[in-house]
Amino acid sequence: MRDVYLVGAGQSPFGAFPDRSYRDLFAEAYRAACDSVDGGLEAEDVDEAVVGTLGVGGRQLGLSGPAVTEHVGLHNVPCSRVENACAAGGFAVRNAVQAIKSGFADVVVAGGYEVMTDLSDDVTKYWLGVSGETEWERLTGTTFSGVYAQMASAYMTEYGATAEDLSRVAVKNHGNGAKNPKAHLDFECSLEDAVDAPTVADPLNLYHCCPTSDGAAVAVLASEDVVDEYTDERIRVAGVGAASERVGLAQRDRYTGISASQVAAETAYERAGVGPDDLDFAEVHDCFAIAELIAYEDLGFCEPGTAPELLREGRTDPDGDLPVNTSGGLKSKGHPIGATGTGQVVEAFDQLTGRAGDRQLEDPRPRYGLTHNVGGSGGASVVHVFEREPEGVAR
Template sequence: MRDAYLIGAGQSDFGAFPDESYRSLFRTAFEEMVESVPDGISRDDIDEAYIGMVSIGGRQIGLPGPAVTEHVGLDGIPCVRLENACAASGYSIRQAIQAVRSGMADVALAGGTEVMNDLGRDRARYWLGVSGEMEWERMAGTTFSGVFAQMASAHMNEYGTTREQLSHVAVKSHEHGAKNPHAHLGYECSLEDAESAPTIAAPLGLYHCCPMSDGAASVLIASEDVVDDYTDDPIRVAGAGASSGGIGLFERDSYTSIPATKQAAESAYEEAGMAPEDLDFAEVHDCFSIAEVIAYEDLGFCEPGEGGAFAESGETRLGGDLPVNTSGGLKSKGHPIGATGASQMVEVFEQLSGHAGDRQVEDATVGLAHNIGGSGGAATVHILEKEGSA
């Protein structure tokens, strides 16, 4: 198969935008993406499109992919919408990579868009719930915060992880997000702020939970045959992994690990010929602070049970050995479900291109993006490398 390269990426601001639609948000992301391609690109060069969207609130459940590609002037190209809960655009990226590697496309677009803040609280809870296990969890009244609270409690009971260690994750994420002009919650918080915030689902407090966001993101994947037409500084997709698993906690052997993440990471590391110690930074799925702690362990950044201490150590901050979620992550940057995976790739592109501004990781050459759906029923892991850096 041919090598695939990341040649451009862009996103809208994330937040609450009552005057925006899923189409207009995607247009903003698309235009920023086009402008980011170093040597420029024409709409006519794009062969395929894959759009992640959960259609929160029931808007445009059928054909939302063509609805946004037509809106940005990509008339006539093959387009499909992917829905894999919060991993929707992580999987759209996977499909774009596969299309390019297989020879079906020379340039493929992958992205996502979501509007979430025009719903009342009860409707929002319902539509978020469709991404979880419906029959035995959601219909019984369990929320996503409740599911991740169970995971946090299990991690604390099994390993001695503390609530304060979860708060260190939140403090770090806001520290990074305050440097990201696109972030929904672009401000810093103190450890005291995180520790004293109202409880959402014990032991998780307000600062341990991500916001519901409106927003969009998109990226361009190109083949080795054409990449030189678009950039002299290529970023190669070194490894791509994906997996799925039980969508309900009761279907798993453990509440303290997400098997789909471990399996996707194993595939990505193997394909890349790399290990966790080869990474310069990572974007991981932190819908709740405990999710980031578990991701540290499942992705091999530390041993099982050591994620809390790893968060507290400061190594995941900018300037640490492995900065995590330099974008602010879902916690601070925001979480428009269908766009989240693609927005992680936007951060990878900016870091490896040296355009991350105050968030820049020094001498960054290898980055990882990790995206999960629901509480771990689906996962993607992508490893990207600035070519010529090995």
């Protein structure tokens, strides 16, 4: 099968935008992605489009993919919508990769969007809750933060982690997000602030939870046959892995890990021919602080129960061994559900091409980056490994 390359990526700001529509946000992300393609991208270049969205709030429930692609001039281009809860955007990228590898397309736009802040708190909780197990979680009153609070309680009980460990996730990611002009919560916080914040669902407090956000993000992928028409710097999609798992917590054997992420990571590493030690950075799904700790272990960054040590030792800081969530993550950058996975890919593209501004990792510039996108509390997961190919490498 053919190699696939990431030739462009862009996003709108993430935040609360009461005066903007989902089409408007998608158009901004699409224009940014087109502008990032060195050789330029025209509508007639695009063979296919895939759009990820949950469809929060009931707007354009049917044909939501074509609703945004026709708005940016992608007429007569086949477009499909992907819904995999919070992993919709990541799976949109995966579907785009599959379309190119299969030979059906040479250039595919993979995007995602969500507008979430124009709803009441009660309605927003409803729409977020549908990503959990319907009968035994949502309809019995369990909120999304409540589900992750159960996971946090189990992890803290089993491994002795503390509320301060959870708060270190917030401190790190807010520090990164403060350098990201597209971040929703673009401010730093102290460890004291993050420890003493009001409780949301014990043991999780306000600083342990990501915001609900509006936003869109778009990635442009191309086959090995045409990549040189669009860029001189090749960013290869080296490996992709995905898996599904039981949707409800009560159906699982353990709360302290997400098997779908473990399988997705193993598959992505195998296909890429690399392992966790080869990575230069990672964007992981930190909808709640506990999710980032669990991700470290699911993705093979450390052994079970040792994730807090990576934070305490600064190993996932921007100057650490493996920087995690240089964008600010969901915690600071924001979490517009359908755009989150594609937004992670935007950060990977920016880091690998040297466009990350004040967040740019140097000495040397990264070669391998990973994105990890989870749906619900682990019902679906997708992992991508990207490689900046050295100059002169031919495959």
